[in-house]
Amino acid sequence: MNEMSVEDIKAQIAQEKDNYAKLKVSHKVSQLESPLSIRASRKTIARLSTVLNQKLAQQ
Known part of the structure; x- marks a missing residue:
């Protein structure tokens, strides 16, 4: 999950x-x-939400 891009994570969350x-x-x-x-x-x-929030916090 950590290797996924932000867009991929958002798509996976929606799915x-x-x-x-x-x-x-x-x-x-x-x-x-x-x-x-x-x-x-x-x-x-x-x-997935946790990983997304961590990625957004790093940017």
């Missing part, structure tokens, strides 16, 4: 947020096989 929203909706409609995937997706978004 993960979209995936997270889909997971939440599908979990509300019917039970997911792995509800822990919602938590994993949320943590991935947090990790």
